[in-house]
Amino acid sequence: MAKSTGQTYILSIFLPGFDVLDENGQVAQPQFPYAKTVAPSTLVAPGFVLGEGSIFASTYAWRLVNKADDTDIVLGDLNTPNLAILSATPGQYEFELVVTNKEGTASSPSLIAVTVVDAADATPVTFDNEIRTLMGTSDNSSCSLCHRPTGSYPNIPAYYADSNPDQYFDVRSRIDFVDPTNSPILIKPTSENHGGGVVIDRSTVEGEKQYTMLLDWILAGAPCGTDTEVCYQ
Incomplete structure (x- = not known):
């Protein structure tokens, strides 16, 4: 592969002693390591x-x-x-x-x-009991106020409503199991970058409780539960 010819490479040839090139002759990108750890609020061993x-x-x-x-x-x-x-x-x-x-x-x-x-002291969280209620059902239109086919935003990619048989799988597809805190299902509702604004406000006791419950659920493998209508195979 030919060496870099872009602006980064042009700058590098004017820097005395600069030799940070990879095996392909490309200018190596900055890669300062960052340790990132996460654990459930309560852990049961193993x-x-x-x-x-x-x-x-x-x-x-x-x-x-x-x-x-x-x-x-x-x-x-x-x-x-x-x-x-x-x-x-x-x-x-x-x-x-x-x-x-x-x-x-x-x-x-x-x-x-x-x-x-x-x-015996752990409280398991499942989608069919806790998470589905948090996302929104017919009786609780939190996220489902907008995330539903009949809402004001029909092109939203995920519907958190009873009428969507794939609700669990829509939520699960927005989880990053390698880097759980980077999951869209956590980032979107807690961020101003969310079209609906901040709906889980971590500066409040209730918002932090909701966030922790979602994170614990993800860290447990995002189990669906036993409701056969919601958790079909």
């Missing part, structure tokens, strides 16, 4: 703390930073994108993730607090 959404990461290094003296925890491989918590005494734990890019540059540490609970 479970995972996610780090695979980190940016420009070639290697991963997890570390247990803090725990109570009377707790025990067993972890999986500390050098994988996602940290496995194999078993743990219920309690508070804090972890750190540092990622390194292919040039060997390390990121700043990303710290994350994890609350481990017993399975």
Whole structure:
């Protein structure tokens, strides 16, 4: 492949000692690594703390930073994108993730607090019970006020209404399971870039509760539930 000939390359040839070219002779793009961690609000072991959404990461290094003296925890491989918590005494734990890019540059540490609970104390979230109600039904027109075929915006790509048999799959298709907090289903309703404005306001107690519920549901694999009309196979 020929070398770069654009403005970036022209600038580079005037910089003394500049030799940041890749194997194809192209000017290498800036790739400073960024460690990104996410975990459910409460975790039942075995479970995972996610780090695979980190940016420009070639290697991963997890570390247990803090725990109570009377707790025990067993972890999986500390050098994988996602940290496995194999078993743990219920309690508070804090972890750190540092990622390194292919040039060997390390990121700043990303710290994350994890609350481990017993399975009996966990509250599972499913689409057919909690998420569908949040998105909107015939009795609760939150998102479905606009996201419905008969609304003011007929070309909206997803309908969150009872009349849409694919409602669950429309929601699920707007999830990024590798980088959950980057999921459109989370970004859109919490952002001014959303055509409908901010509908989940994280600056409020209720808005943060709704956001956390959505994120927990995604981190659990976005289960649909048992309603055969909604969760058809």
